[in-house]
Amino acid sequence: QVQLVESGGGLVQAGGSLRLSCAASGRTFFYHVMGWFRQAPGKEREFVAAIRRSDDRTYYGDFVMGRFTISRDNAKNTVYLQMNSLKPEDTAVYYCAYTSAYRDSYTATKSYDYWGQGTQVTVSS
Helix, strand or coil: CEEEECCCCCCCCCCCCCCEEEEEEECCCCCCEEEEEECCCCCCCCCEEEEECCCEEEEEEECCCCCCCEECCCCCEEEEEEEEECCHHHEEEEEEECCCCCCCCCCCCHHEEEEECEEEEEECC
């Protein structure tokens, strides 16, 4: 079992920044991928970014366009999502996800085995 705890969400004005954190605990493996997804009311859960533990390879959703950066601290088993130039359309619950399986893709929700509870991000105009 793997437990994921997100933090760092909140209310920010358009153009501002937030940094989300996701701490993993439990039975984690050297090879794993941790990702961020988001879900706005009435919409499907959307891929934001992911990072692979073994080589720090990163993946980003098409809409990110350089505004968000995913990173990790291996010593703390924590992944971060730095979000800059936030827009009202970035408002959503942001979820952290984890998988230790080898997948063809890490951009789909079905690729992940464990999920955090989510943290709300609200961007005001």
